[in-house]
Amino acid sequence: MSRQPNLTATLAKGLEVMEALADLEETGLTELARRLDLSAPTLFRILSTLVAEGYALKAAGRYRLSLKSWEIGAKAVRRLKLKDLVRPRAERLSQRSAESAHLAVLQGSGVVIIDKVDAAQPVRVDTYLGQRAPAHCSATGKAILAFLPPERVDEVLEPPLQRYTERTICDVRKLRKELAAARGQGYAVNRGEWRTDVCAIAVPLQDHAKEVVASLSLTLPTVRFTEDAIRTSFLPALREAAAAISADLGRA
């Protein structure tokens, strides 16, 4: 076994187990051991440790992820403060446009939704706080990438870019062109590039130093994403919200 220098393999394994639990709803020992290719005793000890530390729950021999990792991470989210500032604007944005507003930040090679306001109408896109989307085929991701320094963009757009639908832009050159265009326009769109029936339009949010720190989007079913709605409703509403937030961020 080739060993990485200066890393603790045991910890890495434990974190992997935690991630697997997150995707699994509930699992037994043997089942998970097979999935992760760990021996039963090893996995048993890891799970026992996770339970002892409160990260996993055990009931009737079955393991589940607890809320502890969420709780821990919530402290980091809270520190972003962004949320408090954006929330009232996002509410107004959602009302004006009748669509769902999302606040997202870049995290690794994807974006994560850190706040949202659901559209007040029954047909809407199902999303959740903490949900991750690929940066290269989401409006929020592209709005952020468009305003990021080139070297940061390179890290995120490490080929190959995964294809999700026939509209996903997987060609890095082509994507860069689009990002340049988005920078010019001040907004980015996603037309079914991740999920066929979901479209979105997003604007970047910049802090006092004009660095992009997040993005704000309207996310909706493709059928409602008409050029007319974009021009007369979504874009004006997003721009107003972004301007107000940027002004606030300028002060803080």
Next chain:
Amino acid sequence: MSRQPNLTATLAKGLEVMEALADLEETGLTELARRLDLSAPTLFRILSTLVAEGYALKAAGRYRLSLKSWEIGAKAVRRLKLKDLVRPRAERLSQRSAESAHLAVLQGSGVVIIDKVDAAQPVRVDTYLGQRAPAHCSATGKAILAFLPPERVDEVLEPPLQRYTERTICDVRKLRKELAAARGQGYAVNRGEWRTDVCAIAVPLQDHAKEVVASLSLTLPTVRFTEDAIRTSFLPALREAAAAISADLGRA
């Protein structure tokens, strides 16, 4: 060093480091090593692993917690489904009462806020999603404990109960009496038992099998927590919300 059987010490250490990062905003290696009583090389390897796995971020030799643990945990939160169901009721509850509504679940010996609707007035209590409160001196905690089977209550009320204010009930016998009363009344209150200037009133939420799974509260500054407001506004609003949710849960 006396070794626990069947637990992986390295993983436990790594998780402790993660928790410390959550409380720390940002830290250097030496500083954190002192705090956790770990040798510099050991901590270095743990932090390197956390960074490699995406749980921590490193910039200019300083370490911070990333959003990854939050993202992982969000999947567990989402699975509770409760939130979706409660949200519209909580919104109406907050509007009717003009106070902040919280949805909380039991997690270890405390409760964690998994959803909230802020009061639409400027003077309100500062809380955040993922925030933990002690079960023995919060309205949400007591509302849940009051309807939990005795053996589960024992686990949570492991003495000594920590004192936070002069009103905190630290005597287990006395607290049990109050829980019995709360069970009779169908709601629990907290009168400055955790934070002097914060009061709350909470009702339990029960699933189809009549098991308590969460609680719903109104949380507000002590100055507004009058007997009159409780009787004419808070309690009726909470009861209506709880009844509607329970009916929904009965079906699901």
Next chain:
DNA sequence: TGTCGTATTTCATTATTTGAAATACAATTT
């Protein structure tokens, strides 16, 4: 009661973690 599949413990072996010390790096002072 017996059988089967899964979970847990034991224990000798093996591999990884460990920390002292050496070294590299960065910021600040002289």
Next chain:
DNA sequence: AAATTGTATTTCAAATAATGAAATACGACA
């Protein structure tokens, strides 16, 4: 520019903890 200080990182032999095969316990079902 050189010296100083404090922190971060690497090295390496010793110490320790992790490992998995096998034995055992448990629990469901026949």
